[in-house]
Each structure stands twice: as structure tokens, then as C-alpha cells.
Amino acid sequence: MTQTVFPVPASLEASAHVNAETYEALYRQSIDDPETFWREQAQILDWARPFTQVKNTRYSPDDVTIEWFADGRLNASYNCLDRHAAVRGNEAAILWEGDTPGETKRITWSELHSEVSRLANALKKLGVKKGDFVSIYLPVIHQSIAAMLACVRIGAVHSVVFSGFSSEALAGRIEDCRSRVLITADEGMRGGRYVPLKKNADAALEGLPFVEHVLVVRRTGRDVPMKTGRDRWYDEALAEVPDTCEPVDVSAEDPLFVLYTSGSTGKPKGMLHTTGGYLVHAAASFKAMFDYHPGDIHFCTADVGWVTAHTYLIYGPLANGATIVLFEGVPTWPDASRWWQIVETYKVNIFYTAPTAVRSLMREGEEPVRKHDLSSLKVLGSVGEPINPEAWLWYHEVIGGGRCPIVDTYWQTETGAVLLCPLPGAMAQKPGSAARPFFGVRPELLSSDGTPVEGEGSGSLCFADSWPGQARTILGDRERFLKTYFSAYPGFYFTGDGARRDADGYYWITGRLDDVINVSGHRLGTVEVEAALASHPAVAEAAVVGFPHEIKGQGIFAFVTLKEGMAESHDLQSDLVRIVRARIGPIATPDRIEWASQLPKNRSGKILRRILTRIAAGDFENHGDTSTVADPAVVADIVRRIQLQP
Numbered sequence: 001m002t003q004t005v006f007p008v009p010a011s012l013e014a015s016a017h018v019n020a021e022t023y024e025a026l027y028r029q030s031i032d033d034p035e036t037f038w039r040e041q042a043q044i045l046d047w048a049r050p051f052t053q054v055k056n057t058r059y060s061p062d063d064v065t066i067e068w069f070a071d072g073r074l075n076a077s078y079n080c081l082d083r084h085a086a087v088r089g090n091e092a093a094i095l096w097e098g099d100t101p102g103e104t105k106r107i108t109w110s111e112l113h114s115e116v117s118r119l120a121n122a123l124k125k126l127g128v129k130k131g132d133f134v135s136i137y138l139p140v141i142h143q144s145i146a147a148m149l150a151c152v153r154i155g156a157v158h159s160v161v162f163s164g165f166s167s168e169a170l171a172g173r174i175e176d177c178r179s180r181v182l183i184t185a186d187e188g189m190r191g192g193r194y195v196p197l198k199k200n201a202d203a204a205l206e207g208l209p210f211v212e213h214v215l216v217v218r219r220t221g222r223d224v225p226m227k228t229g230r231d232r233w234y235d236e237a238l239a240e241v242p243d244t245c246e247p248v249d250v251s252a253e254d255p256l257f258v259l260y261t262s263g264s265t266g267k268p269k270g271m272l273h274t275t276g277g278y279l280v281h282a283a284a285s286f287k288a289m290f291d292y293h294p295g296d297i298h299f300c301t302a303d304v305g306w307v308t309a310h311t312y313l314i315y316g317p318l319a320n321g322a323t324i325v326l327f328e329g330v331p332t333w334p335d336a337s338r339w340w341q342i343v344e345t346y347k348v349n350i351f352y353t354a355p356t357a358v359r360s361l362m363r364e365g366e367e368p369v370r371k372h373d374l375s376s377l378k379v380l381g382s383v384g385e386p387i388n389p390e391a392w393l394w395y396h397e398v399i400g401g402g403r404c405p406i407v408d409t410y411w412q413t414e415t416g417a418v419l420l421c422p423l424p425g426a427m428a429q430k431p432g433s434a435a436r437p438f439f440g441v442r443p444e445l446l447s448s449d450g451t452p453v454e455g456e457g458s459g460s461l462c463f464a465d466s467w468p469g470q471a472r473t474i475l476g477d478r479e480r481f482l483k484t485y486f487s488a489y490p491g492f493y494f495t496g497d498g499a500r501r502d503a504d505g506y507y508w509i510t511g512r513l514d515d516v517i518n519v520s521g522h523r524l525g526t527v528e529v530e531a532a533l534a535s536h537p538a539v540a541e542a543a544v545v546g547f548p549h550e551i552k553g554q555g556i557f558a559f560v561t562l563k564e565g566m567a568e569s570h571d572l573q574s575d576l577v578r579i580v581r582a583r584i585g586p587i588a589t590p591d592r593i594e595w596a597s598q599l600p601k602n603r604s605g606k607i608l609r610r611i612l613t614r615i616a617a618g619d620f621e622n623h624g625d626t627s628t629v630a631d632p633a634v635v636a637d638i639v640r641r642i643q644l645q646p
Ligand code: 6R9
Pocket: 261, 307, 308, 382, 383, 384, 385, 386, 387, 408, 409, 410, 411, 412, 413, 414, 434, 495, 496, 497, 509, 511, 512, 518, 521, 522, 523
């Protein structure tokens, strides 16, 4: 296969923060002398008390230690707000574009500072103290950013729950971190539709009596029930407190936030991030990977409920004093030119989105793009899943006008910030490759027996040492943290992904190696979806696998076995879809549900998902090694049923 390589544009080579030469030198330094390298990088923040130790990290089998800048003290809200408000308070921090075209808001650094301070005071008044968890269930409105920064201003720890999650999913995430306070809104708005957030929150809180206070932002202003003694309007609570609030200094290793992500077993994992290392990595990598310069307008399309927004919509940009575009809606409403209209209106310079969105917009053709002037764009980013070369080329040509580098950023909720990406002024890009390691990052490909693959080759993508943004633990479950990330390859952090390294040392992510499906860039544990399906009284058993999907990357394929005497029907299929949406949320909606009289298992009763994955991909002949199947007739029966489908 001939491979296209896109060289660094000459203009960038000269002006970028990092060029090819400086990358090599700095990368070397970051590995040989991480202390000096990160000490220098950490100066991107203001420290209330400077650190003396940079790094105390070990991945030994009997001692996993991850500490960065441990004796330093700082406040993240101060770094993302006060220091910018002090010098250019009247400039825009947030350019908000609502779901409805024409509904916009410009929020200056001073305004954001004052709102965050008021909310911090309001939280204090509700009894929130340093170390307490506060849950946030909000749409993409500036109040979600204010809520996050207000928490960290007083040393509280936020847990943002994606507003597309159901009440059950919300309840599980509140229960896990036991927040006594929830911040939500009356409703959200997406693609012209109302999202009943307060209603969902009320349902979630039914079984959670420890939640004492709910602050409710008026987003749509429509009528929602308010529970006396528990619920308060956000604006009223803010009106009665002063708009100054001293940020508290916390230790670099004090928690900043928890964010839940799916794993290969049922319960979502609360990844706990701490303050100093995370913010250094977020701020330094934002600046380098998008080649951010003061004045650049940054537009990251991720919802505030995902890590992408935490790091590269909020913390990274705001720590750098960047002006961000915050968009509440969806790219296809009222029509498929919405993002491009936003890029033109705000003269966006840096644009960061996911491959699934690129693919779906690509399907709409070039017309919606051509209507708009996208000449302000300088750098494009991609995140969440491997980007297929067709989508890459379209993004590059049609959106980037052939002149903008595409930064394919590989990282995870667990990693906090980027680990692999082509720095735009330093590396040629190859469509579909996340290129080379970020500073201080030591990738290794390990074969199944644990030996490192040298040079070209494939293996499990692991990392040999810590980086500052790394999650420190799974909230309340250190055992699971160690088991999930450090047990498969002792001495290494294991990502769960497979990857290939080419002759130039570029990395190509080949996909998850565990039972996690990547649907439109969102991670879903197959076990979670199976549990939701199995909660239906008619279901005996369910097995869920991913299959190639043109737009979503991977779709969800469910094989369902019914209980004795239960009839297969379209109604039952719809019921099953409904139950999954109710238990997890619309993102987990199965794309296909097929009935199976039994599921293929090995002799000890373990479902053989490997075989189902091949069948789901439309491969009916080649099931790989079937010697472990207890009853081969089961596989033949499933294949026969699927082939009978119209
Ligand atoms: C930031 C984010 C993490 C998983 C990760 C991998 C996949 C993310 C990618 C990518 C190929 C990229 N992934 N970025 N695969 N190329 N540039 O997405 O975090 O939601 O935790 O997902 O997403 O499989 O392990 P998260």
C-alpha cells in the first residue's frame, strides 16, 4: 500500500512552538532528564508554593506510585481564571453558541471570574468543603464550566456526568462518589429538542437520600417541579452571596475531579485526577499540540461530560488564557453547515472533533461547507478513535483547505491528556496514525508473552513510565486500578489498545483488545449493555459485541436468548432498546438485536464473544478456532438465523 505523507507546512516549521529539531532535542531531554524537563514545563502555571520534587513514580509489580510535583501547592481555578481576568478582564473567555441559531452569549474573563466566585460562595453556604464531591449534570452551557471551576476554587472535587446519560446512570455515578450536592438544569436543548434534565435528576435522587441540595440552572425557563428544602434556583443562590472568593491552595496531589468511564467489567470506573500534574500536562500539551498562540480562538466540539472537554475544551485552554467557543447543539441542526457557520462567525483558528462526526458530515457532501469562509482555521484535531484515511483526507482538503495540519491525538480518560500525536510544526502527518509520543511519554509494544517488540511490529500498547496527567486511582477501588492497568504486563501501564509501529516510529492504533466497544468515540463496556438487556424479564441471556459501522466506527450488536416460553417479536425488540436507553442512555442503543436459541460457550460456560464478533462483522464462514465451542450446532444455528434475515 502506498502511503501518503503530509509534510509540515513551511510556515509552521518557522513559527511553531515546537519544530522537528526542537522536538527531537526536547523529547530526548524529557526521557533522559524528566526532572528538568517537567520542572520547566510546570512554569506554565502559577504555583502558590513552588514544588521541590518533580516526580516520584514507579510501576514495579509490588509498588505502583504516581506522584508529581507533590509538595507544590496551587489552585486550578486561579490558574484558569484569576490570572487572566487580572490583565484582560474585558476580553472574551467563552463565546457561547446555543442550540438555537442566533442565541449567543459572550462571557468575559471578569464575568466568568465573578460567577465562579459567587457559585463557590453559594457552595460553601451549602456546606461544601475541601475534599467533598459535587456532581454536575448540565448541558453545554457556560454554567457547567463555572460549576467545575467553582468546585476546584474551594478544593471540592467535581464529577461531571454527561447530560445524555439516563437517570439510572446518573444515580450510579452520584452514589459512587457520594456527592451531597448536585448541580443541574431545568432542561437541556439539543437539535431543537428538550432534554428533561431536572426530571432525570429527580428520578435519580429518589433512592439517594444523602443528596441534600440541588442547584438548578434555568436554561429553558420552562416549568419543572422544585422540591422544597432540597432544590434551589442557581441564579437565586448566586444573587445572595458576594462575588469575591479567595481560591484555596491545595496540594498538587489533592484530587481535582473524578470522571467515569466504561471498563470491560460492569461498573463504570471513577478515574480520579489530581491537581498539579493534570493541569501541567493539560496546559503544556494544549499549547504544543495545537500550536496555540495568544489570540487564537479554540473550538472543541466535545460535550462537557467527556474527558476531551475537561482537558482540551476547559482546563488546557483556560490555563493558557485561550478564548473558547462553547457550542450547545449538534452539527446537523438546523442543517449540516452548523459547525462551519460557527467557525466562520467566530473566526475559529483551532478546531478539534471526533472522526465519527467527520464521517457523518462527509456524507452530507461539500455544499454545506463551501457556503462558509473557513480561512481562519490553522490547526485541526481528531480524537476518540482511529481516523480512517478517507475521513482524514476529506477533513484535510474540504475543511482544512489543504493547508491545516491534522493532529490525531491518542489518549484516554485515564491518561488525562495526550500521549501520542503529531505535533503540527514538528512532524509530517500520515492519515490514520497518531504519530509519535508526546514529551516524557515512553510507549512500548508488548507481545502476548510480555516481551517488547523492537522496531516495526504490533503488540499491546503499553507505557513504561508515568506522565503528569495520569489518573492516580479508580475512586474507592485501588485494587481494580492495579489489576486493570498494571497486572497484564508487570512494570508497564497497559492501555487496553493494540497498536502497530511503522518503520518511521509512527504508531497506528488498531483498536481495543478488551471487551470495550468504541461507539462514535465513546467507550461502552459490552458487559454494561448485556446487563441492561438481561434485566428484561423475558431475557435469559445476552451477548454484546461491536461490529464495523460506517459512521459510528463501531456499532452495537446484541445476541439475545429468551427465557423458555417467551416469544420473539418486534415489540420485544423495541422494549429491549428502550431498557438499554433507560439504564445507560441513548448512546448505548443497540444497532442490531438478533435472537439466538443459545449462545456459543466454551466448556466452562464462558461466552465466546470472539466468534460472535466475526458473525456480527458478516463473516459467516471463518470463525477462527472453534475447538473450544461446547456445542458447534449453536454457532450454525445463529448463522442460519442471520442469513435468513432480509
Ligand atoms: C480521549 C478519549 C479512550 C479510547 C482509547 C482508544 C480510543 C482515543 C484515539 C483512539 C485511535 C486516537 N482512542 N483517541 N484511538 N486514535 N486518536 O477518547 O478518551 O473516551 O477514555 O477513550 O479511545 O481506544 O483507549 P476515552
